[in-house]
Amino acid sequence: MIPLTACDRCLERDFPHMSITLMHNPPGDGNCQFGALCFWLNRLGIHRSPEKFREEIVEYLENNPTDTEGFPLELYAGVPWSQYLHSTATDGTYGDQITLQAAADLYNIEVLFVSTLGHNATTLISPSASIPYARVQLGHYAKQHGEHYICVEGGTLVSEEEPHLAESYECNQEKGGDSLSSQEAEVVPAKRREEASAVSTDKSPVPVEIRFV
Numbered sequence: 001m002i003p004l005t006a007c008d009r010c011l012e013r014d015f016p017h018m019s020i021t022l023m024h025n026p027p028g029d030g031n032c033q034f035g036a037l038c039f040w041l042n043r044l045g046i047h048r049s050p051e052k053f054r055e056e057i058v059e060y061l062e063n064n065p066t067d068t069e070g071f072p073l074e075l076y077a078g079v080p081w082s083q084y085l086h087s088t089a090t091d092g093t094y095g096d097q098i099t100l101q102a103a104a105d106l107y108n109i110e111v112l113f114v115s116t117l118g119h120n121a122t123t124l125i126s127p128s129a130s131i132p133y134a135r136v137q138l139g140h141y142a143k144q145h146g147e148h149y150i151c152v153e154g155g156t157l158v159s160e161e162e163p164h165l166a167e168s169y170e171c172n173q174e175k176g177g178d179s180l181s182s183q184e185a186e187v188v189p190a191k192r193r194e195e196a197s198a199v200s201t202d203k204s205p206v207p208v209e210i211r212f213v
Contacts, residue, residue: 011139011152014116014139014141014145015114015115015116015139015152015155016118017119018114018119018154018155019154019155020114020137020139020152020153020154020155021152021153021154022139022150022151022152023039023150023151023152023153024036024039024150024151025150025151026039026050026149026150026151028146028148029092030091030092030093030094031050031054031091031092032094032095032148032149032150033094033095033096033099033100033138033149034050034053034054034057034095034099035050035149036138036149036150036151037053037103037111037136037138038050038053039151040109040136040151041053041107041109041136044109044134044136046107051091053103054088054089054091055089056106057088057095057099057102057103057106058085058088058089060102060105060106061073061085061088061098061099061102062085064102064105065081067101067128068128068129073098076097076098077098084098094147095149097123097125100113100125101125101128104125104126104127104128104132105127105128105129105130108127108130108131108132108133108134109127109132109133109134109135109136110124110125110126110127110132110134110135110136111124111125111135111136111137111138112124112125112135112136112137112138113125113137113138113139113140113149114137114138114139114140114152114155115139115140115141115142116139116140116141116142116145117142121142136151137151137152137153137154137155138150138151138152139151139152
């Protein structure tokens with residue numbers, strides 16, 4: 001059952017000391033992770049509906065059932081892989097870190113999400129075998145806080161002040177993220193890189209009330 005509340009959510013209260021700005025609040029219908037990622041993809045010039053995005057993620061996972069080290073993703077899902085894929089393909093099924101990693105790999109983006117659990121729960125998800133051309137940022141309300149994703153900007157970045165993020169980033173690089181040649185790194189057309197650059201310089205906040213609807 002999707003938790004609902006009519007209470008306005010205050011970023012300063014729910015994400016204390018993170019200095020983030022709300023950019024988009026998708027409907028709280030179980031599709032929020034897909035809706036939040038679609039918001040950023042659309043700004044990067046990759047136009048998808050949440051429904052189409054979900055289909056592409058499931059198709060990618062069907063074709064890539066193991067991680068970069070060859071371990072079956074079924075081990076992380078905790079259920080038979082066919083059951084996981086069927087559930088993930090169903091409208092209203094929550095996305096998880098498996099779908100976030102799939103999005104990072106499929107669209108060559110970094111996904112940085114901050115959590116209502118605090119700074120220590122901040123997580124950076126990078127493409128498994130390529131250099132990302134853009135980073136998107138999500139805010140995540142943990143299960144006990146309503147289980148919801150929103151789009152945010154600002155606040156936490158990978159830096160020396162955040163060793164747990166830096167370690168995650170370095171771990172991804174050791175798996176091949178920084179071992180590509182300059183030619184192999186040109187995975188995104190120049191036009192799309194220019195669009196990504198334009199997006200990254202657009203810091204205008206979008207005033208939105210955070211409601212679960």
